[in-house]
Amino acid sequence: MRQIPNPILVKDIMTKSLITVESSATVNEAAKMMESAKVGSVLVMEQNVPVGIMTDRDFAIKIAAHAYPIHTKVKQVMSSPLVHIRPDDEVWVAADLMYSRKIRRLPVLDEDELCGIVTATDFVRMFTVCNREDTRKMYYHALTKIFDDANEHEIASF
Incomplete structure (x- = not known):
C-alpha cells in the first residue's frame, strides 16, 4: 500500500x-x-x-x-x-x-x-529538494488553478 x-x-x-x-x-x-x-x-x-x-x-x-x-x-x-x-x-x-x-x-x-x-x-x-510526489501535487494544484480560473472567466462571460 x-x-x-x-x-x-x-x-x-x-x-x-x-x-x-x-x-x-x-x-x-x-x-x-x-x-x-x-x-x-x-x-x-x-x-x-x-x-x-x-x-x-x-x-x-x-x-x-x-x-x-x-x-x-x-x-x-x-x-x-x-x-x-x-x-x-x-x-x-x-x-x-x-x-x-x-x-x-x-x-x-x-x-x-x-x-x-x-x-x-x-x-x-x-x-530543489522536493520529491516526485511533491512535484505531482504542484502540477495538480497548478492544473486545478488554471481550470478554475478558466471556468471563472467562462461563467463571467455567460
Whole structure:
C-alpha cells in the first residue's frame, strides 16, 4: 500500500530570522538595516504588532521614483495592510497567495505574533529538494488553478 506523504507546511520552509523596524523609523534607517542584514525587506511594527512591510521594491518605486527625502517615515511608504499567512498552512496556499497578490515576500503570523517570512527564495530552495510526489501535487494544484480560473472567466462571460 502506497503511503501518502505529509503535506509541506509554511513553517517547514519559512525563514525564522527576521529584521523589524518601528513605523516611526526613517526610510534611511530601514535601508541601512536591510543593507547590513543583506535582506530585501524589513517588517514594520507598531507596539510589537506587525503592520506593514518595507521592501526593496518600495524603495525603488515609491521613494526613488517620487523623490521622497531619506528622512521620510517608514509608515508613509510601507506596503500595508500586511498580507500574511499562518505557519500551519500548506506551502501551496502560500504560493497561490503570493502569485495572486503579486508579492515575493509573505510574513508568517501565528495570531498576531510574527514568527517568520516566506520568500520566493524559500520556494526555490524547497523545489530543489522536493520529491516526485511533491512535484505531482504542484502540477495538480497548478492544473486545478488554471481550470478554475478558466471556468471563472467562462461563467463571467455567460
